[in-house]
Amino acid sequence: PEQAAIAEKAGACAVMALQRWPELALVGVYGVDAAGAHVGYVMDRDRWLGQPLTQAVAVRSLDEMLFAVRLDAGLELDAALGFHLYATDLVLAAQRRGFCSAVLPAPCEHHSRLARTGDAQTIAAFAQSVEVFRRNWADQLPLATPSIVIDASLTAAGWRALAGGA
Numbered sequence: 555p556e557q558a559a560i561a562e563k564a565g566a567c568a569v570m571a572l573q574r575w576p577e578l579a580l581v582g583v584y585g586v587d588a589a590g591a592h593v594g595y596v597m598d599r600d601r602w603l604g605q606p607l608t609q610a611v612a613v614r615s616l617d618e619m620l621f622a623v624r625l626d627a628g629l630e631l632d633a634a635l636g637f638h639l640y641a642t643d644l645v646l647a648a649q650r651r652g653f654c655s656a657v658l659p660a661p662c663e664h665h666s667r668l669a670r671t672g673d674a675q676t677i678a679a680f681a682q683s684v685e686v687f688r689r690n691w692a693d694q695l696p697l698a699t700p701s702i703v704i705d706a707s708l709t710a711a712g713w714r715a716l717a718g719g720a
Contacts, residue, residue, distance in 0.1 A: 567660075568622075568658055570609065570610065571658065575612070577653045577654050579623065579624045579651070579654065580623050580627075580629075580641070580644055580645055580648055580653075580655040580656075581610070581622050581655070581656050581657070582594070582621035582641060582656075582657055582658070583595075583596060583617070583619065583620045583621070583657060583661075584596045584616070584657060584664070585613035585615050585617060585641075585657045586613060586614060586615040586699060587611055587614065588612070588613075590698045590703075592604055593611045593657045594611075595607060596617075596661065597663040597664065599664070599665060607657065607659035610657065610658050610659070612654055612655070613655050614645060614649075614655075614697065614698075615641075615642040615645055615700060616642060616644070616700075617641060617700040618639075620662055621641050624653070627648055627651065627653050628651065629647055629651075631644070632686070635683045636679055637679060638680045638683035639683045639686075639699065642687070642699050643691070646691055680701075684704060688704060688706065692706060
C-alpha cells in the first residue's frame with residue numbers, strides 16, 4: 555500500500571512537472587540542481603541521502619538509479635560511457651536541445667557497489683566513464699553529479715586516487 559501511494563504521488567508530480575515545464579525531457583529520483591545541491595530522497599545502501607521533496611525540482615545532473623526519458627526528445631545513450639554518468643550525459647544533451655530535467659518526489663532504495671567497496675574493476679570502469687564524460691562535456695565543466703564533481707583537471711588516475719583505488 556505504501557509503495558502504491560508513493561508511485562501515485564510521483565506520477566501526479568510528473569504530470570504537474572510537465573505542466574510547469576512543457577520542455578521536460580527527463581525525470582529521476584536523485585540529482586543535483588543548478589546551485590550544486592543534491593536533491594531527492596534515497597536510501598543508499600545503509601543510509602538516507604537528501605530530504606523528502608514535496609514537488610519536482612529542476613536539475614543539471616541525474617543519478618542513473620532510476621530515471622525516465624521523454625521519447626520525442628531524440629535522446630540516445632552514449633555507449634562509450636559504459637555503466638556510469640549516462641543520466642547526466644542525457645540531461646546535458648537534453649539541455650542542448652532546449653529541454654530540461656527534474657527530480658520527482660519518489661523515495662527509493664539504491665544498492666551500489668561504487669566507491670565504498672574499493673572494488674578495483676568498478677573504480678576503473680567509473681574512471682573511464684569520467685574520462686569520456688570530460689571529453690564530451692568540457693564546455694560544461696565543472697559539473698556536480700550525484701557521485702563526484704567533474705572538472706577539467708580530474709583524470710582517470712585522479713579519480714582512482716580519490717576513490718582509494720590503485
